[in-house]
Amino acid sequence: MTFESTAENTTANGAAERSAFSAAAATAKRTNVRYLILAMLFLVTVVNYADRATLSITGPVISKELGISAAEMGFIFSAFGWAYVLGQLPGGWLLDRFGSKIVYGLSIFTWSVFTLMQGTIGFLAGGAAVMMLFALRFAVGFAEAPSFPGNSRVVAAWFPGNERATASAVFNSAQYFATVIFAPLMGWLTHSFGWHWVFGVMGGLGIVMAGVWMKTVYAPKDHPRINQAELDYIAAGGGLVNMDDGKKTAVAESGAKWDYIRQLFASRMMVGIFLGQFCINAITYFFITWFPVYLVQARGMSILNAGFIASIPAICGFAGGILGGVMSDAMLRRGYSLTAARKTPIVLGMLMSMAMIACNYTDLQWIIVSLMALAFFGKGIGALGWAVMSDCAPKEITGLSGGVFNMCGNISSITTPIIIGYIIQTTGSFNGALVFVGANALIAAVSYLVIVGEIKRMELRT
Structure with missing residues (x-):
């Protein structure tokens, strides 16, 4: 070998090493602002679900003090859902039209004000109390309508595909963390100071959180702390970094066109996802409305004990929620198809959720709590609907698609x-209620197995 060829090889090797070093340095310097955004989604969703659960914790005391029956309490619990469902399409359109930051920030502030106001109705009783509570819960539900479509939009913009299930699982698991943290707190406030304080504390906390949101959350291209390396990494992985760049889609400009909504319902994949979410949310709403009441009325626990014991299944749900997302993304990275990676945790989790039916066959409190913990753990693993929506929603109408998805899911x-409420009132028992909720878990599993088919990004026909 000549001296010249040796020198050329040395030079080439040095250039390759410098190139590799530069690439490594660029990778090492990549910011991780997306995790700050995810932390904000998590915290806001914790407050969101804690505000939804205020009435389930205070409900036994309010119903006794204000003379509200079980059936009336069922209608009051449902008020949130009526408004939440009605608000999904306008909420999704507003997100696509004005962006996640402003719409979501106003949503947090508004629902917190209405939560605060619920603590002022103690001077009412009977029918007047029912009407006022229904109206305020309705207002909270309508104000919260953009929250989860907003979460989905933010995740789709800020996270590449192979991190999206974990990110969605993190914000979705906040519903369980809310119970872990705030169920004992709200139980203690009710026991020590009265139910009015629960609404005051939670409403005030939400107002503060709205200010933090506005100071912290931006679109990817607008965030002052993100660098180009992270932006390129997100975009290369399929993140919709241009979602809120000021260029509005035709749908955003003209409103929620019914033809696009019709196309969503014409898709077998979407219909299966919508049905699955309806059934999964039935489990959710049992846990955040009637579950504490079940512990008090059917299992003889005190309000204070029920608040603390309700946190045990919630801890398991939180762990399951994180595990489901991590499992799904790990399967994706190991070469499994998107369909297999998303469906496997969902189906396994729903089958585990059916364990709650076994509570009808025991009176031992520790077994009941264990079975509910297993059911909640399974529900957490299977709650990947928002990750699926981030994967398959048409990119032109991510907010509107999330609104339709959330509308269908929250009909439950x-x-x-x-x-x-009617099962309890007509039978005098929670047994039928647990069978009803378990049956929803089974239907969700069947929907993903039989109806959904291949999971992929839906393309609109324009």
Whole structure:
């Protein structure tokens, strides 16, 4: 070998090493602002679900103090769902039209004000109390309508595909963390100071959170702390970094065109996803409305004990929620198809959720709590609907698609409290209610197995 060829090889090797070093340095310097955004989604969703659960914790005391029957309480519980469902399409359109930051921030502030106002109705009783509570819960539900479509939009914009299930699982698991943290707190406030304080504390906390949101959350291209390396990484992985760049889609400009909504319902994949979410949310709304009441009325626990014991299944749900997302993304990275990676945790989790039916066959409290913990753990694993929506929603109408998805899913927030209320009132027992909720878990599993088919990004026909 000549001296010249040796020198050329040395130079080439040095250039390759410098190139590799530069690439490594660029990778090492990549910011991780998306995790800050995810932390904000998590915290806001914790407050969101805690505000939804205020009435389930205070409900036994309010119903006794204000003379509200079980059936009336069921209708009050459902008020949130009526408004939440009605608000999904306008909420999704507003997100596509004005962006996630402003619409979501106003949503947080508004629902917190209405939560605060619920603590002022103690001077009413009977029918007047029922009407006022229904109206305020309705207002909270309408104000919260953009929240989960907003979460989905933010995740679709900020996260690449192979991190999206974990990100969605993190914000979705906030519903369980809310119970872990706030169920004991709200139980203690009710026991020590009265139920009015629960609404005051939670409403005030939400107002503060609205200010933090506005100071922290931006679109990817607008965030002052993100660098180009992270932006390129997100975009290369399929993140919709241009979602809120100021260029409005035709749908955003002209409103929620019914033809696009018709196309969503014409898709077998979407219909199966919508049905699955309806059934999964039935389990959710049992846990955040009637579950504490079940512990008090059917299992003889005190309000204070019920608040703390309700946190045990919630801890398991939180762990399951994180595990489901991590499992799904891990399967994706190991070469499994998107369909297999998303469906496997959902189906397994729903089958585990059916364990709650076994509570009808025991009176031992520790077994009941264990079975509910297993059911909640399974529900957490299977709650990947928002990750699926981030994967398959048409990119032109991510907010509107999320609104339709959430509307269909949250119809069960109307039906579940009412049906359970009537089951309890007509049978005098929670046994039928647990069978009803377990059956919803089975239907969700069947929907993903039989109806959904291949999971992929839906293309609109324009």
